[in-house]
Amino acid sequence: MSEGRPDILSSNQSLLSGATTSPVRKIGEGLIQFALFLCAAVSVLTTIGIVAVLLIEALQFFRDVSPWDFIFGTKWSPLLKPQHFGILPLLCGTCLVAAGAAVVAIPIGLCTAIYLSEYAPKWVRETVKPLLEILAGIPSVVYGYLAIVFVSPIIRSMFESANVFNAASASIVVGIMILPMIVSLSEEVLRAVPRSLREASYALGATKLDVTLKVVVPAAFSGILASFLLAISRAVGETMAVTLAAGATPKLTLNPLESIQTMTAYIVQVSQGDTPAGTVEYRTIFAVGLTLFFTTMLMNILAQWVLRRTREKYE
Amino acid sequence: MSLHATKHRRWSKFLSAAFATVCLLALLSCLAALVLLLWQVLSHGIDWLSWDFIRDLPSRFPAKAGIRTALAGSLWLMGLTTIISVPIGMGAAIYLEEYAANNRMRTIVQTNIANLAGVPSIVYGILGLGLFVRFMALERSILAGALTLSLVVLPIIILASQEALRAVPPSIRHASFALGATKWQTIWHQVLPASLPGMMTGIILAMSRALGEAAPLLAIGAVAYVPFVPSSLSDEFTALPIQIFNWSARPQEDFHSVAAAGIIVLLLVLICLNAVAVFVRYRTSKQIRW
Numbered sequence: 187m188s189e190g191r192p193d194i195l196s197s198n199q200s201l202l203s204g205a206t207t208s209p210v211r212k213i214g215e216g217l218i219q220f221a222l223f224l225c226a227a228v229s230v231l232t233t234i235g236i237v238a239v240l241l242i243e244a245l246q247f248f249r250d251v252s253p254w255d256f257i258f259g260t261k262w263s264p265l266l267k268p269q270h271f272g273i274l275p276l277l278c279g280t281c282l283v284a285a286g287a288a289v290v291a292i293p294i295g296l297c298t299a300i301y302l303s304e305y306a307p308k309w310v311r312e313t314v315k316p317l318l319e320i321l322a323g324i325p326s327v328v329y330g331y332l333a334i335v336f337v338s339p340i341i342r343s344m345f346e347s348a349n350v351f352n353a354a355s356a357s358i359v360v361g362i363m364i365l366p367m368i369v370s371l372s373e374e375v376l377r378a379v380p381r382s383l384r385e386a387s388y389a390l391g392a393t394k395l396d397v398t399l400k401v402v403v404p405a406a407f408s409g410i411l412a413s414f415l416l417a418i419s420r421a422v423g424e425t426m427a428v429t430l431a432a433g434a435t436p437k438l439t440l441n442p443l444e445s446i447q448t449m450t451a452y453i454v455q456v457s458q459g460d461t462p463a464g465t466v467e468y469r470t471i472f473a474v475g476l477t478l479f480f481t482t483m484l485m486n487i488l489a490q491w492v493l494r495r496t497r498e499k500y501e
Numbered sequence: 502m503s504l505h506a507t508k509h510r511r512w513s514k515f516l517s518a519a520f521a522t523v524c525l526l527a528l529l530s531c532l533a534a535l536v537l538l539l540w541q542v543l544s545h546g547i548d549w550l551s552w553d554f555i556r557d558l559p560s561r562f563p564a565k566a567g568i569r570t571a572l573a574g575s576l577w578l579m580g581l582t583t584i585i586s587v588p589i590g591m592g593a594a595i596y597l598e599e600y601a602a603n604n605r606m607r608t609i610v611q612t613n614i615a616n617l618a619g620v621p622s623i624v625y626g627i628l629g630l631g632l633f634v635r636f637m638a639l640e641r642s643i644l645a646g647a648l649t650l651s652l653v654v655l656p657i658i659i660l661a662s663q664e665a666l667r668a669v670p671p672s673i674r675h676a677s678f679a680l681g682a683t684k685w686q687t688i689w690h691q692v693l694p695a696s697l698p699g700m701m702t703g704i705i706l707a708m709s710r711a712l713g714e715a716a717p718l719l720a721i722g723a724v725a726y727v728p729f730v731p732s733s734l735s736d737e738f739t740a741l742p743i744q745i746f747n748w749s750a751r752p753q754e755d756f757h758s759v760a761a762a763g764i765i766v767l768l769l770v771l772i773c774l775n776a777v778a779v780f781v782r783y784r785t786s787k788q789i790r791w
Binding site: 230487 | 526596616627635
C-alpha cells in the first residue's frame with residue numbers, strides 16, 4: 187500500500203491479530219508473503235539474467251574481436267570469409283528504418299492525437315480509440331507480410347532503382363505499427379492540459395488553431411516528446427517486419443531504396459542458421475543484442491525522465 | 502475595426518479550419534491503414550482458407566500446405582505461457598501493491614518492470630537462448646519457448662494486475678481488517694475477487710501478445726517445418742506466426758496467399774480472445790459500483 191493511512195491501519199491490524207491468531211496462521215501468512223516476494227523478485231532476476239547472459243557471451247566475443255573494430259568498423263560480414271565485425275552498417279540500417287518510421291508516424295500520429303483531443307466529438311473518440319487498439323494489437327509478422335505483398339511492389343513501381351527488399355517498405359509498415367502508440371500517449375497528455383489554459387487564450391481572442399498550436403501543444407510538449415521516444419525505441423527493437431521487408435545485406439547507406447539489414451534482423455538470421463554454439467559467429471548475436479538492449483534502454487529511460495518532468499508541472 | 506484587421510481575422514479563421522481538416526485527414530489515414538491491412542489479408546487469403554488448410558501438415562507445395570502443427574504449437578505455447586506467467590505476475594503485483602513498503606526498493610522494482618516492458622522481444626529471445634536452451638539444456642523444446650514467452654508477457658501482466666488492485670478502494674480492506682481478518686484472508690477473500698475482472702483483461706492482452714510473438718521464438722531457434730503435433734514438453738515445436746513468417750519469406754506468390762490464410766486464422770483467434778476481454782470489461786462495468 188502506498189498511502190500513509192492504510193499503512194498505519196494495517197500495522198494496527200497486525201497488532202490486533204497477533205493477539206488472536208494462532209502461530210500456525212502467522213507462519214502461513216509469513217510463507218505467503220515470502221512466496222509473493224519471490225514472484226516480484228522474478229522481474230528483477232529477468233533484468234539481471236538479460237544483462238548477465240548478454241555480458242558473459244559478449245565479453246567472450248570481445249576477446250576475439252577488439253571493441254574498437256566492433257564499434258567503428260564499417261564492414262559487417264561475420265558469416266562470410268574474410269570476416270569483418272564492424273557494427274556500424276547494422277546500426278545504420280536500424281537508424282534508417284527507425285528514422286523512416288518516425289517520418290511516417292510522427293506527423294500523422296501527432297495530428298491524429300490533436301484531432302482526437304481538441305476537435306473530435308465524444309462518439310468519434312470512442313469509436314476511433316478501440317480501432318487504433320486493434321491496429322496496435324496486430325502481430326508484427328502481419329506487418330511484415332503487408333510490406334512484402336503490398337508496400338514493396340508499390341515502391342518498386344514508383345522508383346525503378348528500388349530493390350525487392352528495401353528499407354523504405356520496412357519503414358512504412360513499422361511507421362504504421364508505432365502510430366497507435368504515438369496517438370494514444372500524445373492524446374493522453376494533450377487532454378491532461380487544464381481547460382483553464384484553453385479558456386484563457388480564447389478569452390484573449392485566439393482562434394482554435396492558435397490555442398492548439400501555441401498553448402496546448404507547447405504545454406504538453408514533453409509528454410509528446412516522450413511518446414515519440416518510446417515509439418522510436420519500439421521501432422528500433424522491431425524484428426519481424428524488418429526481417430521480412432528490409433533484406434539481409436548489411437550496408438552503410440542512407441538510401442531507403444536499397445536492401446539493408448538491421449540489428450534485429452541479423453539476430454534472426456544467425457539463430458535461423460546452423461551456427462554452432464561457442465564460435466565467434468554465434469557470439470556476435472550477443473554482442474549485437476547488447477548494443478540493441480542498451481540503445482532501447484537508453485531511449486526508454488530518457489522518455490521516462492522527460493515524462494516525469496511534465497507530471498510535476500500542473501500539480 | 503479596420504479593413505486590415507478583418508482580413509487578418511478571416512485569414513486566421515481559414516487557417517484554423519484548414520488545420521482541423523489536416524488533422525482529420527491524419528485520423529482518416531490511420532483508419533485507412535487498418536482497413537487496407539485487413540482487406541489485403543482477406544482478399545489474398547480467403548480463397549485458401551478451408552478445413553483442409555487447418556488440418557493439413559506443412560508441405561513444400563502451397564496447395565497442400567496446412568497449419569495443423571503450427572496451430573497446435575501456438576495453442577500449447579499459449580496455454581503453457583499462461584500457466585507459468587499468470588501466477589507469477591499476479592503474485593508480483595500483489596506483493597508490490599499490498600505488501601511492499603513504499604521505499605526505494607519498491608521504486609527500483611517498479612522502474613525495472615516499466616523498463617522490462619520496453620525491452621525488445623528479441624532480446625528476451627537471446628536471454629531464452631542463453632538461459633533456457635543452452636544453460637538449462639532444454640534445447641529447442643516447447644518448454645523453452647513457453648518460458649521465454651512468459652518472460653516477455655510478465656511485465657504486461659504485472660502492470661495490468663497492479664492497476665486492477667489499485668482500483669479496489671482501501672475501505673474494502675479496512676472493513677475486512679476490522680472484522681479481524683488477516684492480511685492474506687483480506688487479499689484472498691476481498692481484494693482478489695474484486696480485482697479479478699481487471700486482471701483478466703490484462704491477462705488476455707498478455708495472451709494475445711504471446712500468440713502473435715514470433716521474434717523470441719525465432720531467436721531460441723524454433724523452425725517452421727515440424728511435421729508432427731507436439732505431445733510433450735520436450736518436443737520440438739512451431740507456431741502460427743513462425744509459419745506465417747516462413748511462408749511470407751518465400752518468393753512464390755502462392756505461398757504469400759497461404760501466408761494470408763494463416764494470418765486470417767491468427768487474427769480470428771486474436772479477435773476471439775479480445776472479444777472475451779471486452780465482454781469481461783463490459784460485465785464488470787455494469788456490476789461493480791463502489
